[in-house]
Amino acid sequence: MGDENLNDLISDFARFYILTILYEAPAHGYSILRKFKARVGRTISPGIVYPFLQKLEERGLITHHVTSVGEKERKVYALTDEGRELCNRLFKRFARLVATAIEPSLDVCANCGCKLYEGGYTEVIGGVKMTFCCIHCAQSYKRERGMRHDAPTSSMNGVGGAK
Numbered sequence: 001m002g003d004e005n006l007n008d009l010i011s012d013f014a015r016f017y018i019l020t021i022l023y024e025a026p027a028h029g030y031s032i033l034r035k036f037k038a039r040v041g042r043t044i045s046p047g048i049v050y051p052f053l054q055k056l057e058e059r060g061l062i063t064h065h066v067t068s069v070g071e072k073e074r075k076v077y078a079l080t081d082e083g084r085e086l087c088n089r090l091f092k093r094f095a096r097l098v099a100t101a102i103e104p105s106l107d108v109c110a111n112c113g114c115k116l117y118e119g120g121y122t123e124v125i126g127g128v129k130m131t132f133c134c135i136h137c138a139q140s141y142k143r144e145r146g147m148r149h150d151a152p153t154s155s156m157n158g159v160g161g162a163k
């Protein structure tokens with residue numbers, strides 16, 4: 001029954017993607033189908049979309065209102081606060097998963113060795129661009145190697161200052 005497993009996986013992904021579409025903006029069923037096709041490059045079965053929308057609505061995660069387009073009436077679905085909250089949690093969990101998966105390629109602070117998930121502080125030292133977690137690590141890196149550090153001696157500013 002390998003086909004069934006694959007279908008499960010595809011519909012899990014489809015549900016996740018439907019949530020990202022609704023997270024961006026309210027949408028009616030047909031525009032969800034269209035956006036999915038445009039971005040993922042494959043058609044999604046209405047048999048996945050509509051029952052899922054119905055379940056989301058039963059759980060209070062989305063609501064809908066009806067607009068008429070010409071002769072037709074269309075239900076426009078929008079996330080509720082609760083639904084938005086669920087998405088935030090899901091996306092965060094997903095982002096963490098991705099960060100973990102790519103971890104070996106993450107930058108590491110040249111001074112303290114901590115992992116840099118985003119950004120970091122870079123400075124060109126001796127003609128080499130180096131990455132640190134913060135400016136303080138860059139300074140102590142240079143200090144330890146007896147390099148000129150042109151930071152002002154104000155690292156204690158504000159601490160114990162006279163009032």
Ligand SMILES: [Zn+2]
Pocket residue numbers: 109110111112113114132133134137
């Ligand atoms: Zn550091």
